[in-house]
Structures are given as C-alpha cells and as structure tokens.
Amino acid sequence: MSAEQTRQAWARASRKYLEEYAETLAQAREARLEPVEEQLLAGPVAGAVVAHPMSGHGVDDAALARLGAAEVIGLDYSPAAVTSARRRAEELGLPCRYLTAELPDSGLDTASVDVVYTGKGALIWVPDLAAFLAEMRRILRPGGVLFVYEAHPLVPLWTWEPGQVRVREDRSYFARSHVNDTFPAGGATEHQHTLAELVTAVLAAGFTLEHLAEHPEPFWKPEHLDAVAAWDGRVPNSFSLLARRS
Numbered sequence: 070m071s072a073e074q075t076r077q078a079w080a081r082a083s084r085k086y087l088e089e090y091a092e093t094l095a096q097a098r099e100a101r102l103e104p105v106e107e108q109l110l111a112g113p114v115a116g117a118v119v120a121h122p123m124s125g126h127g128v129d130d131a132a133l134a135r136l137g138a139a140e141v142i143g144l145d146y147s148p149a150a151v152t153s154a155r156r157r158a159e160e161l162g163l164p165c166r167y168l169t170a171e172l173p174d175s176g177l178d179t180a181s182v183d184v185v186y187t188g189k190g191a192l193i194w195v196p197d198l199a200a201f202l203a204e205m206r207r208i209l210r211p212g213g214v215l216f217v218y219e220a221h222p223l224v225p226l227w228t229w230e231p232g233q234v235r236v237r238e239d240r241s242y243f244a245r246s247h248v249n250d251t252f253p254a255g256g257a258t259e260h261q262h263t264l265a266e267l268v269t270a271v272l273a274a275g276f277t278l279e280h281l282a283e284h285p286e287p288f289w290k291p292e293h294l295d296a297v298a299a300w301d302g303r304v305p306n307s308f309s310l311l312a313r314r315s
C-alpha cells in the first residue's frame with residue numbers, strides 16, 4: 070500500500086469532519102484533555118506556542134487553548150480536516166490557526182514553538198520516526214517540550230471481543246505495518262513502532278525523557294463497541310510521553 074493511498078483515504082475520511090461539523094463544534098466548546106495530559110501539560114502549555122502535528126478534527130486544540138496556550142498551530146494534510154478546524158476556531162474565537170502540511174515537513178520556522186503536542190492516532194501514520202522527530206526537534210526552541218499521548222503499540226493486536234483478551238491472528242507486535250480496517254480504512258497503511266523503538270528514537274533525536282507511562286484506557290472507542298475484554302484494565306491501550314529538547 071502506498072503513502073498516496075493513505076493520503077487519499079484520509080482526504081475522503083476527513084470529509085466526516087465537515088459533514089459532522091455541528092457535533093465537533095459542540096465537542097470543542099466543552100473539550101478537555103485527558104487528566105494525565107492536563108497534569109503533565111498545565112505548566113508547559115501555559116502561555117505557550119503549541120504545534121499540533123496531525124491535528125485531524127482539532128477538537129484537542131480547543132482544549133489546549135483552554136489550558137492556557139497562547140497559540141495552537143494545527144498541521145494536517147487533509148483539506149477537509151484543515152478547513153473544518155479553521156472554521157470552528159474562527160467561530161469559537163480560539164487562538165488556533167491551521168496549516169496544510171505534509172509531515173514530516175511542517176513548514177514552521179526553526180525554534181519557533183514551545184510545545185509539540187501530538188498523538189491519538191498520529192504516530193501510526195509516520196513511516197520514519199527519525200525524520201519526524203528531527204523535524205519536531207528543529208521547530209522546538211531549546212528546552213521546549215515534546216508531548217505524545219497515543220495508542221499503545223500493542224493495540225493493533227487486541228481483538229474487540231468481550232470475555233477474554235485475545236491477540237488477533239493476523240497481527241504481530243514486531244510487524245512493520247498493517248492495513249487499517251477501521252477508520253479511515255480505504256487501504257490506509259498504519260506503521261508500527263514498538264515502545265522500545267519509539268523511546269530509542271526520541272533519545273537519539275536529541276530529547277531527554279522526563280515521563281513515560283502506560284495506561285489501560287484506550288484513547289478512542291468505536292461507538293458501537295462497549296464490553297471489550299481488552300478494555301477491562303488488564304492490558305495497556307495507551308501511553309503518555311513527555312521529552313524535553315536538549
């Protein structure tokens with residue numbers, strides 16, 4: 070599957086954000102980050118310029134603004150995602166602006182942001198972690214913070230069955246990629262990075278690791294599912310990472 074196929078899958082799927090504009094607008098009015106995110110980010114985000122690579126529907130940008138960000142810059146390559154997020158920010162009077170960018174190239178100036186906030190379905194679209202992290206380091210000012218709250222790399226392995234936690238027969242923790250079969254679907258390729266690979270890449274890119282934790286809660290649950298065994302608290306479904314640019 071090609072990167073172009075993934076881009077097209079997102080271009081199609083992101084139209085949802087325009088079609089469901091009223092719902093995301095209502096969510097943005099109330100948006101809060103997860104408690105662990107607020108706890109870790111309240112200090113770094115206060116008064117900060119925050120870049121949000123792969124900002125998607127951008128509801129979290131409203132939460133970042135509420136947490137005290139001076140400016141949030143959303144970066145995404147899907148036209149509908151950027152258009153809907155920009156319209157919402159204007160309507161709510163948020164200090165957020167949106168750029169169409171094909172990452173890892175952000176288009177932002179060197180050392181121009183205080184915080185990079187990303188995750189919730191972002192790193193799986195990154196084929197080359199070293200290139201992505203080098204760009205994040207370039208745009209961060211010295212002492213700036215890289216924050217990731219993301220699906221745990223084990224998540225692609227869990228089935229969504231009730232009862233017993235099971236590993237999907239078609240998945241491996243050590244595979245390099247798999248084809249997405251939920252959202253955006255359409256042949257999009259999700260890249261897999263083990264937790265060790267991610268941490269090693271963050272350190273190699275010139276960051277100091279200040280926080281790494283694994284959490285039982287998933288950051289996203291498909292609407293039609295509820296009693297999933299893998300969500301009953303026994304296995305990891307998300308992680309948080311905070312690293313500082315040296």
Ligand SMILES: C[S@@+](CC[C@H](N)C(=O)[O-])C[C@H]1O[C@@H](n2cnc3c(N)ncnc32)[C@H](O)[C@@H]1O
Pocket residue numbers: 079080083123124125126127128129144145146147150170171172173187188189190191194
């Ligand atoms: C799961 S979504 C959004 C995640 C976001 N944190 C959220 O909660 O909405 C992933 C986003 O990444 C964007 N994306 C994927 N690959 C990209 C790339 N190479 N450059 C820019 N945006 C990309 C897609 O367009 C999509 O909007």
